[in-house]
Amino acid sequence: MKQTQSGNHLTVDLEQKGNVLVLNLAGDxxxxxxxxxxHEIIHKIRQVHPQKLIVQDNGIGSWDSSLLALLYQLxxxxxxxxxxxxxxxxxxxxxxxxxLAFSVDRHPKRPSVKDFGFLGNIGNACLNLYxxxxxxxxxxxxxxxSLGRWAQGKAIMRPVDFWFALQDCGPNALxxxxxxxFMVGLILAFVGAIQLKSFGAQIYVxxxxxxxxxxxMGAIMVGIIMAGRTGASYAATIGTMQVNEELDALQTxxxxxxxxxxxxxxxxxxxxxxxxxxLADVMGMIGGGVVGIFMLDISPSxxxxxxxDAFDITNFLVGVFHGLVFGIIIALxxxxxxxxxxxxxxxxxxxxxxxxxxxxxxxxxxxxxxxWGCEALDI
Amino acid sequence: xxxxxxIQVKNLTVxxxxxxxxxxxxxxxxxxxxxxxxxxxxxxxxxxxxxxxGLTPARGHVFIGGIDxxxxxxxxxxxxxxxxxxxxxxxxxxxxxxxxxxxALPLQQYTDYSPETIQELVSMKLALVGLKGFEDxxxxxxxxxxxxxxxxxxxxxxxxxIVYFDxxxxxxxxxxxxxxxxxxxxxxQSLGTTIVIVTHELASILAIGTNSIFLDAALKGxxxxxxxxxxLKNPPNETVAEFLTRGEIHAKRTK
Numbered sequence: 001m002k003q004t005q006s007g008n009h010l011t012v013d014l015e016q017k018g019n020v021l022v023l024n025l026a027g028d029x030x031x032x033x034x035x036x037x038x039h040e041i042i043h044k045i046r047q048v049h050p051q052k053l054i055v056q057d058n059g060i061g062s063w064d065s066s067l068l069a070l071l072y073q074l075x076x077x078x079x080x081x082x083x084x085x086x087x088x089x090x091x092x093x094x095x096x097x098x099x100l101a102f103s104v105d106r107h108p109k110r111p112s113v114k115d116f117g118f119l120g121n122i123g124n125a126c127l128n129l130y131x132x133x134x135x136x137x138x139x140x141x142x143x144x145x146s147l148g149r150w151a152q153g154k155a156i157m158r159p160v161d162f163w164f165a166l167q168d169c170g171p172n173a174l175x176x177x178x179x180x181x182f183m184v185g186l187i188l189a190f191v192g193a194i195q196l197k198s199f200g201a202q203i204y205v206x207x208x209x210x211x212x213x214x215x216x217m218g219a220i221m222v223g224i225i226m227a228g229r230t231g232a233s234y235a236a237t238i239g240t241m242q243v244n245e246e247l248d249a250l251q252t253x254x255x256x257x258x259x260x261x262x263x264x265x266x267x268x269x270x271x272x273x274x275x276x277x278x279l280a281d282v283m284g285m286i287g288g289g290v291v292g293i294f295m296l297d298i299s300p301s302x303x304x305x306x307x308x309d310a311f312d313i314t315n316f317l318v319g320v321f322h323g324l325v326f327g328i329i330i331a332l333x334x335x336x337x338x339x340x341x342x343x344x345x346x347x348x349x350x351x352x353x354x355x356x357x358x359x360x361x362x363x364x365x366x367x368x369x370x371x372w373g374c375e376a377l378d379i
Numbered sequence: 380x381x382x383x384x385x386i387q388v389k390n391l392t393v394x395x396x397x398x399x400x401x402x403x404x405x406x407x408x409x410x411x412x413x414x415x416x417x418x419x420x421x422x423x424x425x426x427x428x429x430x431x432x433g434l435t436p437a438r439g440h441v442f443i444g445g446i447d448x449x450x451x452x453x454x455x456x457x458x459x460x461x462x463x464x465x466x467x468x469x470x471x472x473x474x475x476x477x478x479x480x481x482x483a484l485p486l487q488q489y490t491d492y493s494p495e496t497i498q499e500l501v502s503m504k505l506a507l508v509g510l511k512g513f514e515d516x517x518x519x520x521x522x523x524x525x526x527x528x529x530x531x532x533x534x535x536x537x538x539x540x541i542v543y544f545d546x547x548x549x550x551x552x553x554x555x556x557x558x559x560x561x562x563x564x565x566x567x568q569s570l571g572t573t574i575v576i577v578t579h580e581l582a583s584i585l586a587i588g589t590n591s592i593f594l595d596a597a598l599k600g601x602x603x604x605x606x607x608x609x610x611l612k613n614p615p616n617e618t619v620a621e622f623l624t625r626g627e628i629h630a631k632r633t634k
Binding site: 156164241245246248249251252253254255 | 429433434457458461463465467469471473485488489
């Protein structure tokens with residue numbers, strides 16, 4: 001801001017000369033608390049109600065936006081009144097900025113949110129619910145058609161994209177899946193050991209870990225890891241493609257995005273998830289074995305024997321089936337939120353979160369349904 | 380046989396929920412035109428382009444060679460889309476593919492050319508836009524201007540009848556912008572391709588435009604149509620005059 005003088009003492013006072021009020025300004029206006037002073041002055045002016053207000057430069061030194069804010073508030077408050085304001089004495093730069101501040105006043109209005117009344121709002125909420133359901137069903141239909149085209153060898157899918165997706169959710173995920181599953185097996189054995197040890201049944205830790213990991217824990221852990229790792233990555237990648245207009249480019253080239261983007265990812269995860277579940281089962285049992293052998297003094301051969309006795313191929317296949325279903329869910333959720341992402345950086349972040357959260361929710365829902373199905377089929 | 384205009388827009392209304400952006404728009408683009416869609420920010424230029432390219436639904440008609448894009452079935456729409464190339468603001472190249480793979484994609488999907496011929500075509504298209512030798516580069520390894528040129532090469536891959544450009548000069552320096560204008564002009568003159576450009580870049584509008592419409596946000600529609608140079612000489616209204624003189628009239632009036 002303009003600096004004409006410096007080091008002056010700040011003065012803001014009102015002086016009455018008959019029917020005229022003079023606002024004397026002097027000194028340096030730096031980080032000056034404009035709002036309370038403006039209210040005070042406006043209050044005084046309203047009390048006196050002069051014909052005219054003269055804003056007087058009595059030696060304004062250096063100033064910043066706070067002085068401008070004070071004058072802006074003052075002039076704005078006096079605009080609807082019949083009090084004439086004279087600002088000719090102000091420094092030229094300050095007058096110019098004030099003119100600029102008052103030159104455009106658009107009175108912008110936000111689009112009003114319609115209130116439809118109680119029943120109308122319920123209807124509106126239902127319509128708002130219907131839209132994503134319709135969108136989701138349409139997405140699933142498109143993926144279904146893509147799978148059909150793929151089965152006939154007609155899908156527009158580059159093999160390199162499939163191999164890349166396979167590499168990403170297969171070999172690249174081995175380390176984290178192995179580590180977490182090992183730790184889960186370890187924890188499961190620890191928790192079990194505390195109870196089982198109290199009545200001398202610690203040997204059943206092996207059975208507990210074997211059944212727990214193969215039936216559901218292995219698949220669930222892999223599902224959660226892959227939802228956070230791969231599902232989020234799918235949503236972010238495809239969402240960024242949306243932001244960069246790459247999805248528009250695909251559409252205008254007549255290439256179905258479900259073929260080109262969704263299919264390789266769904267196929268890759270459907271293929272790798274059962275295998276990762278198998279790895280998780282094995283690593284979990286090894287983790288349990290570490291606790292059994294080194295903490296509970298169970299011999300390796302004994303631990304192995306009890307694990308194998310408890311191991312049931314049906315449980316194992318149910319676990320692998322869970323893995324397959326979870327793979328499809330994670331891929332679909334990641335791709336869905338990526339494809340329907342908005343066109344800003346913020347919406348990519350939101351799509352990623354939604355992809356992970358919804359994948360986990362759907363995994364839990366499907367676990368319930370599969371368990372119920374298994375019960376019904378006596379599996 | 381009846382000759383249809385290349386593009387004919389009739390009674391087109393573009394709305395987002397209750398908000399009407401464009402109302403009852405009519406215009407015609409003839410074969411070989413360099414047609415400019417101009418107007419101030421927020422007047423609906425890009426939305427109009429999205430409707431014309433089949434990306435956004437709208438009420439009304441967009442006839443491409445006599446076939447209504449908006450009421451066409453998916454198959455016909457796909458065929459119409461393949462006859463058009465689009466250069467997006469960012470180039471919209473697929474980041475996981477090299478430039479050659481980007482340009483080869485539509486050729487692989489929609490032609491029966493052998494991989495060798497596709498490779499030749501890709502090299503030729505890249506040479507056409509001044510990017511010979513960049514076949515194996517990824518989009519992240521080239522500049523913004525080069526991305527646009529590579530995007531143009533991809534848009535030209537299937538020898539389209541129409542090429543749409545969305546703000547081609549956005550984010551480019553004046554020299555790159557001028558080079559892109561020259562390229563557009565060359566393509567139009569050499570291949571006879573109809574060009575539709577959405578822009579508010581005055582230099583480009585006056586340098587290459589042969590026909591244009593001016594969209595006015597206040598009117599929610601077309602307020603002027605014709606050759607941009609003619610519109611500059613004889614502006615039909617004050618808004619067009621202000622726009623084409625970069626607000627000089629307003630500046631003189633307020634001085």
